[in-house]
Amino acid sequence: MTLLIVRDLAAAYDGRTVFSDIDLDLDPGAYALTGGNGTGKSTLLRLLGGAQRPAAGTVSIDGHDLVRDPIEARLRLGYVPDESPAYPFMSGAELLHLVQTAKRAGDDPVVERLIADFSLAPQLGARFDAISLGTQKKLLLAAGWIGHPRVILLDEPSNALDAAARAALVARIRADAAGAVILLASHDAEFVADTGATILPLEIPAAAA
């Protein structure tokens, strides 16, 4: 059961091609994109999440094209960016409520478990600009799991996490990899090894403009 299909994907900034001709067919499992800075890992995740329009190519999430059938595709998608995208005045609870409403999701024991494992409860009412980077990351991770996504995209998920949260995240990825595609980009080799993620043999060609 292939959940993430990518064909001829290309990204460009200001007319400069970052990468092109990316093809992927991923069945459920954990996968890790590794590589040096500037190779386009975060860009690839943004494209797969629909946060950025590709210069060319198609992305299909659990059988739904991200451009032609965006709502159905995004209902099956969880995206956790590296940097917090939340408004500074927003609380963690408001972020979770927004994502939950958008995904038409009810109470979710998996998300509640993540909130408990990350010890987030005392921080849920605090403004985003008043909480640490690690807590922001935990909230985004919890939001990423809302709605039982079939494809979860994690950009540097272990950044700023404490040891307990890191262990909880590894356990979560291991537990869910059987039924979903969990694609992460990380420089943290130990974390990637702990998750048991398959290193994708993905060489992104840094094409010239």
Added chain:
Amino acid sequence: MLKLYLAAAPLRLRHYAEAGGRTMLRQWQGMLIFGLLVVGQATTILMLPAAVLTGLAEAPTGAGIAVLLIAAMLYVLPQRTAIRGGEMSGYAETLPISLPLRLMLDATVLLLVDALFLLELMLAGAIGGVAALPGLVGLLLLVLAAQLAMLHAPLPNPRRTVRMLPLPALLRTNVQALAERPVTNGGRYLVVLGVAAAGAGIATAFHFDGRALPVAIGALALSGFVLADFYRLLRETHAPIRAFLATLPVSPRTLVLRDLLTVLCLGVVPYLMLAVWFGAFDPGSLAAFVLLAFAYAGLLAALRLPMLRGGHLGAMLAALIAAGWAGSAIAMVLK
């Protein structure tokens, strides 16, 4: 859909209030100050646009509607990022939010952005009565549609153009920083050039008589006042790296000198516009312009202090300094 709208709309409105609220506040302040300055005309200033809108609603003309739509689109152009939700808009793109709901959320924010326009529409309704209402609603819908199109239109990237310019190293970073807000800063600089052009035009209308040079000095003072705001913008740009720079073996004065040089370079163009124009039509004034060059540079440097240290009174202090400078310079010229 309603549930999601109710969850997202307050966040979008609050974000705009924090990111773009200052612009709105300035408009209302400007309206108030303008009304107070033009004695007895406060009501007229409010009612004049409303009367124009009433006329347009009752007897629409292509040119009138085109002007309204262009003004409406230019109005949202510098605020595109704030209106679309800022940094969070990228993340929101990954959520299953339908296109109609996204447009509804944009339109909701636009209604707040267009509060002054809505006030004028209501006044227009009061003037025109029920007969004008369909036309006024039509104008509102047209304006919203044009502004929505402007919010999502792909625009050329001036940052890339600036990056390719062969700028000296001392100016490169600052110019690139200003190019990060191309519409706001470009618009501000166009105002500066417009003031200089207006000064030259008025001096020509005066046939370069005794009033011409004071007009040029007034134009320089006003352009200096507008340029001084770039000090504030550059300081905001440096804020994130200031702590990092403090750890490097770089003199803290480096940034100050770069900012001064940037504003002085920006000030050269309006000065040259006036000096060349006067030199061509009134060569006798060139000696005064040579002296004015030094005085103008002094004014631009002096305006940095009130803009950065004056707090809430900064703009007013800068206006007083510019006015004082203009008065002194005119007195010297007339002497």
